[in-house]
Amino acid sequence: MSDQVDQQQNAQEPTEQDEFIDINEVGEEVYEDDENNQPPPEDDEDDMEINEEEGENHETLEIDMSNNSWTYFDKHEDSIFTIFSHPKLPMVFTGGGDNLGYLWTIHSQPPKFVGTIENHKESIISGGFTNDGKFLITADMNGFLQVFKSNKTGEKWNLFGELNEVDEILFVTIHPTLPFFAFGANDGSIWVYQIDENNKSLIQIMSGFSHTLECNGAIFIPGKDENDLTLISISEDGTVINWNCFTGQTNYKLQPNDDFKGVESPWVTIKNYGNLIAIGGRDGQLSIINNDTGKILTSIKTLDNVEDIAELSIEALSWCKNKNINLLAVGLVSGDILLFDTQQWKIRKNLKVDDAITKLEFINDTPILVGSSMDGKIYKWDSRTGELLFTGVGHNMGILDFTITENGKKLITAGDEGVSLVFVD
Template identity: 80%
Template structure:
C-alpha cells in the first residue's frame, strides 16, 4: 500500500483554501532570496499609504499585514491554539507530529495540500515540548512540561495510534531522545535526573532500564551512542551544572564524568546542546563555550570560545549543533542566540565561515550526507545553505513570529516548521 493510499482519511480540521485573489500577494523563492536583509537597518522602509487617514495603531496593523503577505510556503497546518514547540517526522510515512503550548499534540500528513488531520495525542495537561518516533515508526513518544511521558503504538499502517503506556517520574521533562536503532528512549528532567526506558513488545510494557542522578542541576540534553550490539547501551548526558556524564544504561554505572574544574580547566559552562558523530561528541554551552570530546576515552580534544565582545551575554548561548555526515566535508555547524552560524573545520578546528542571521538561531541540521545545511531562526525564516560556499539556496518566509523547530522531509525537498505564533508551514525547497 502506498503512502498516498494509506492516508485516505477525512480531515478532522477544515482548512480554508487560499483565495485566488491572494495569489498575487505571494512571492516566489527567487524574490525571497533577493529580499533577505541580514541587517534590518538595510531594509527599505514600508510604503506610506494614506498616512494622513491612519492613526498609529492602524499604521502598525498595515505593516503587520505586509509582513504576513510575504509567504512562499506550499501549505500550512493551523490547528494549534498556542506556540508550536516541537515537530518531528515519521521515518517512513509522509506524516509529522506537532506539540504545542496548548497542551495538544497532533499528527498530520505532509504530502497533501492542505495537510490531512490524522489524529490527536490526548492526555497531556501541559505544553508538549519534545518527543520522537522509534526507527521502525511503530511507536511514538511525547512529553510535556508536567513530567508526563506517553507512548503510543501505530495500527492500521499509521492511521490510528493506540496508547501503549505512560510515565510520570519527574516534575518537568526538558527533552526526549530516542535511540537511533533500538526501541529505547531517554528523557532528562529539571532536577538533573536522566531516565532510560525500553518499549518492550513482549511484555507490552514500558520497562525502566536506568535512572541516573549524577547531575545537580537541569539535565539539558543527551545522546545515545550506537553500540556494537544489543548488549551495549550507552548514553551521554549534559547539565546546567557543567558536567558531562557517560552512562552504561544496563548497569547504571558512570563510565566517565567530566567536571568543570578538573576536566574543563576551571571553565564552568552550563551545557545546553550535545551532538555525536562517530566516537566524537560536541557540547555547547550557554556561555558560548564549545568542547569536543572523544567518547571512547572521555578525553577533551579541544575547547573553543566561539564569540567575544557581545553586548548581551545571553547572545553567547549555543542553541544548535550539527555535524556534516558527508565523509569528504569535515564541518561542524554551531548556531548561537546572536544569530551567528559558525562552520568549523573538524580537522584543525578553525573557523571556516560565519553565516550571519539577524536573530537567534533555534536549530541546525544537515540534509542527510549532503553539504546542505538547514537552519531556523527567531526572525521567522528558515534557511538552506550550501555549507561549502556559505551561499543561501533557499529562504522560507511566512511566519510572523520565530520558528522554534523544524523537520526535514523527503531528503530535503520539503521542510516543515513549528511556529511561535501557533502555525506550522510546509516549504518546498527545490
C-alpha cells in the same frame, strides 16, 4: 500490567468535521479562499490606525505578509514547540503550548488530519517516533510522558503506556536503532526506558542522579550489539556523563574543575558524529570530546564582544556527515552560524541571520545546511561556499523547530504563533 493496558484510551480519533485520512492517498484539494494556498492573514491587526480625540496622529503597524510555503497546518491554539516526522510515512507530529499534539500528513494540499494526542496537562515540548515507526513518544513540561503504538497503516495510534516520574521533562531522546528512549529532568536526573512490545509494557532500564542541576540534553551512542547501551548526558552544572545504561554506572564523568580547567559552562546542546561529541554551553563555550577515551580534544570560546551575554548561548549543533567535508555547524542566540573545520578546529565560514538560531541540520550526507531562526525564516545554505540557496518565509513569529523530509525537498516548521508551514524547494 495487563489491566492497566486494557484501560488505556486511544489517541482521539477525528471528529465528523475532520476528514479521516487514508495515509496512501495523495490529496488534490486546494484552499478555496486563497489560490496560492497561503495562510489567511490576521486582518484585525495587520494595518492599524489609531485616531486620537485631538489631532490627526496616526500610527501604522506593518506586518510582512510574504509567504512562499506550499501549505500549512493551523489547528494549534498556541506556540508549536516540537515537530518530528515519521520515518516511513508522509506524516508529522506537532506538539504545542495548548497541551495538545496532532498527527497530520505532509503529502497532500491541504494536509489531512490523522489524530489528536490528549491527556497532557502542560505544553508538549519533546518526543519522537521510534526508528521502525511503530511507536510515538510525547512528553510535556509537567513531567508526563505517553507512548502510543500504531496500527500497520499508521492511521490509528493507541495508548501503550505512560510515565510521570519527574516534575518537568526537558527533552526526550530516542535510540537510533533499538526500542529505547531517555528523558532528562529539571532536577538533573536522567531516565532510560525500554518499549517492551512482547510484554506490552515500559520497562525502566536506568535512572541516574549524578547531575546537580538541570539535565539539558543526552544522546545514545550506537553499540556493537544489543548488550551495549550507552548514553551521554549534559547538565547546567557543567558536567558531562557517559552512562552504561544496563548497569547504571558511569564510564566517565567530566567536571568543570578537573577537566574543563575551572570553566563551569552550563551545557545546553550535544551532538555526536562517530566517536566525536560536540557540546555547546550557555556561555558560548564549545568543547569536543573523544568518546572512546573520555578526553577533551579542544575547547573553544566561540564569540567575544557581545552586548548581551545571553547572545553567547549555543542553541544548535550539526555535524556534516559527508566524509569529504569536515564541518561542524554551531548556531548561537546572536544569530551567528559558525562553520568549524573539524580537522583544525578553525572557523571556515561565519553566516549571519537577524535573530537567534533555533535549530541547524545538514541534509543527510550532503553539504546543504538547514537552519531556523526567531526571525521567522528557515534557510538553506551551501556550507562549502556559504551561499544562501533558499529562504522560507511566512511566519510572523519565530520558528522553534523544524523537520526535513524527502531528502530535503520538504521543510516543515513549528511556529511560535501556532502555525506549521510546509516549504517545498
